[in-house]
Amino acid sequence: MKRMDRTDNIIPMMRPSMPDLKEYMDEIKDLWDNRWLTNMGAKHKALESQLIDYLEVPNITLFNNGHFALESVLETFALNGEVITTPFTFASTTHAIVRRHLKPVFCDINFDDYTIDPSKIEALITDKTCAIVPVHVYGHPCQIEAIERLSEMHRLKVIYDAAHAFGVHYKGVGIGCFGDASIFSFHATKVFHTIEGGAVTYRDEELAPILDDIKNFGIKGPEAVAYPGGNGKMNEFQAAIGICNLRHIESEIARRKIVSERYVAQLEGIVGIKLTQIKKDARHNYSYFPIVFDGYNKSRDEVFEELNKNGIMTRKYFYPLTNSFACYKGEFNTDETPVAKYVADRVLTLPLYADLALSDVDRICSIIKN
């Protein structure tokens, strides 16, 4: 019997995929015998090597979350001064820069895929600029070649926030291979998750011991502490769920693709609704489905309210821009990033997860279309 009460009909914005309980129980069984629960045990090591293979990256260091991974990699490069980044991102990107005592300098985004606009970077470079932190927003690769050229010309580090880009390839290369380093988030809401978790991938293997110091108090041995590090360790239970989830990642992405393609079929060609094109040379991960209301007969906020009234949860992701956060009041001017401001006022990300029913996608789209 189908219950028709409202809670039954609620469609969340996202819903984490879980392995079968039995599969997870089998994976964690050893932990009851060996009692090695954290501090880089067997599960941690196994997940690290499996991720090197899956992401096709040269080096990886796991962390307790994506945010600390980002703070840690900024610390590893001993950066000082100004960092060019974008405000069209999750709070973490900007906060990590600020928390490392660096100054964010906001560059605008492009209107195609909302990643940093490389043609506007050069004007922001000063003698204090030390790095660029671009974001592969919604899993769409940034304009990597242009960013690379600028970073070489001006000797700037490039650290990608690839939190949305798990499993993405660009021109056949794992997205975590570009720049000096990239960070991934394995938060419960991401395409691949360890409940909470994250990683840094990087080119230069000499970063490994520094990242290890930062994530484990700088402890080198029972009587040797070499660095004032913090605690960023991923524990064995997180690693175990990661091992399970990684077994199913291809079907996770494939099922998200089916949902996304249904949205495209329903919404493509509607005047005033802008969808994001997948780059020809990218392998996408279908992490989000953003739409931008640009000249539509209803505003973003009206559609948001209407969907909400029908029990459909969406997010104004990314609104507000990080350069307009209350905690940065008076420090930045959103008029300097007009495209980001324009998009933030018009964007809505629709529900997207592996087991979202296509009939629900149709219902969501028919409400949007009235």
Ligand SMILES: *Cc1c(COP(=O)(O)O)cnc(C)c1O
């Ligand atoms: C999720 C996310 C992060 C932070 O990751 P956590 O694992 O939640 O700490 C950083 N940047 C972006 C763009 C994100 O979406």
